[in-house]
Amino acid sequence: MLKIKNLRKVYTKGVNTEALKGINLEVEEGEFVGIMGPSGSGKTTLLNIISTIDTPSSGDILIKGQNLNKISKKELSIFRRDELGMVFQYFNLLDSLSVKENIALPMILNKEDVKNIDNEVLSISKTLGISELLDKHPYEISGGEAQRTAIGRAIINKPSLLLADEPTGNLDSKSSNDVMQLIELLNKERKTTTILVTHDPKAASFCNRVVFIKDGLLFNEIHKGDSQQQFFNDILKMLSFFNNKL
């Protein structure tokens, strides 16, 4: 599904800093992968490159066999629309549009039939538990609700890859839990391959696998067994191991 080969990213502004020093990673169809690591480890850079909003200095990324380096500007917008769904820490909703319109936006850009759009938005909003809020505007709803709206927008076009950058970073623990359960549900029911970047071990424990990055290199990875609680403890151990090494 996703193949990353020897990915490097060098920032040349001011002092040369190598954010990614050669990352190799494969993600299978339907997998739910978490990326963790201390601040400045390069995890967000990695996600930005996968999501095509940043470009690598060298190395290849293949999504469903499509090499992102060899994609034209025109193909890129279609690719983003059809294959990628993105969720951000700060939601990034359009304030001038209602919740409903925000969710529908990717379908509108795809020039879908109005009836189709309405049906799809209605069914998704039910799954997300925001069907009551459809006519409200982003500034009238809570953070958790805004993030669920953003998730709705990210998955309405049934993308093959859902990318989430600290989706719980701006939420309280109750909302964080709701949002993570939702992402997990979508991953299971729709088989949407999902990559999550997070600081939060609780959020990471929803994944099947967590990859740790340090100083721009893959450091380690752990897999979930049967219990989420056990996985959570493993993640905590791993993180404390990091801290001790410092």
Place this chain on the structure above:
Amino acid sequence: MNLLNIGIKNIKGNLSSYITFFLATSFSVMIFFIFAMLIYHPQVINGVMKSSFRQGAIGVEIVIFTFLAFFVSYTLITYARKRSRDYAILQILGISSKQFMFLYLFENFVIFFSSIITGILLGLLFSKLFFIIIAYIIKDTVLDMYFPYKPIIITSLSFISVFIIVALISGLSMRFIKIINILKSNRKSQKTPKYNIIKIILGVLLIAVGYYLAYTATPKNLVQIFFPVLIMVIIGTYFFYDQSFIFFINTLKRNKKLYYKGINSLWISDLAHRLKDCTWVLFFSTIVIAIGLTAFSSIYSINYNARENLENNQEYSIVITSLDKFSKESVIDLKYLLDKKNVKYEYTNINAIVSKEFPNSVYIEKNKYLKSEINDKDDSIRNCNEKYILINNIKEPNITNSYKRIYTKLGKTYRNTPIYIVDKKEYTRLMRNMNRVQYHIFSYEDITLGAKDLTDINDQYYSKYKKHYLFHSKGVQYYRYTSQFNYILFLSFFVGIIFLICSGSMLYFKFFNHIEYDIDKFQNIVKIGLSKNEIRNTIRIQMAILFFLPIGFALSHSLFAMKALGNTAQFNIFTPVFIVIIGYLILQILYYFVINNRYTLHLISKIKF
């Protein structure tokens, strides 16, 4: 639901931030349109007023358009940038280039087009007022209203073409902005601006040398030094904003006693960032204001000195020369007018002869001249034995006889027709082939009295008697001079106001673009105890510095420029320049208060206390 709906919703949703863009564009369109209405007015085209009047208006229209086009482009780009986050999100969602351009052009065009319509409507509304002011200034009748279809077309087309060019370029460039930079910019912290000591010294040197050259300018070298000085001062000004000011702020920061006192640290620390952000706007306004002020002051100075020159020169107030039968009528008219205006005048006349028509030579008999009241109280003419005495400074008088030149007051009044004083014998000889004319001479103190009516009488008789009639009047000269200069003065004042409003608005946009950053910053400091008043004062000080820095700098530039002009033209400049500057400052202060209030209100309403 389609892209069009999204566009409409976006406009509605962002109405509050688009309102300034809308107002700025409407204002620009209105100004341009009113001038176009003047230029294409049937009465103006058909020459009720002089052609120089229309040319003046066209010149101003071109200057205004250049400036407004820049201003409107700047506003458009600023407001598009304000929405770059929205555009970045759309790109992440996979909007295609075509869709993006459609949305971008649609949104901006709707705003732009409604401002064009509003501007034209406002223009129609205010044009009558404008015509009344113009009529008052040039002391002529008020122009009628008319349906200005040509100005409407020209205004719309000019601004739409500006829009198309700027919107296309900015829209396309928006496509290439890196999304990642926009999304990151929320959290970006600013680096402290740095300065380069060599550039500072260079800047100060350039300005100093420029000022020195201007101060010591002579009529001979003015043309040679003009462009070098201009370029030196322009570059020096840029370095000042870009470098010296940051140096100055850093010096302030080092003075801990001052820096830690009250809110000083708050506004000083932020000022360098603001300044760095506004460098181009400040630089641009300084140059524009300096040019405007200099042009305005020099016109004003010439006008200011005109009346004085007119009053002090050695001429009669009114002199009429005409065939006897023609002149009687006008003399009656004149006396009647002067009596009506309560002018205390002295009147005298003298006979003369002229060959056929003016401006051929005029001859006066010596004895009659000596006996008349126009005889200057010295004996140079009495003692002169030359047959022909030329009393004015015509360069090449067309006579074969030898002559002597002695200037008299009458000669100084009439400069275009050679006037000779000849003895009785010669006079009688010449008389046979010539027409008898009469000089009517009026003298009085205040030449401004009845100037307009005098001008009317003058025009009336000229068109009636053509080359058989000569009329000289200081009042008419004064009237023509002032109405023309008032007109130019008004035009340049008008342009000055536009410069002022536009450069102030650009600064305001800069502030407004950073309002989110300001809200965040003050919100954080409010948490550790900052009062509403302290926020107000911080903004007040910062805005005042940014607002009055260009004007102060421009003042100093134009003072030196005026000094250079004064050196060469040798007239009194300081009084008129002072008047202009005070007027300009008052306007700027008013504008500052309006904008400062608007911004502070907006800012404070967004902060929780």
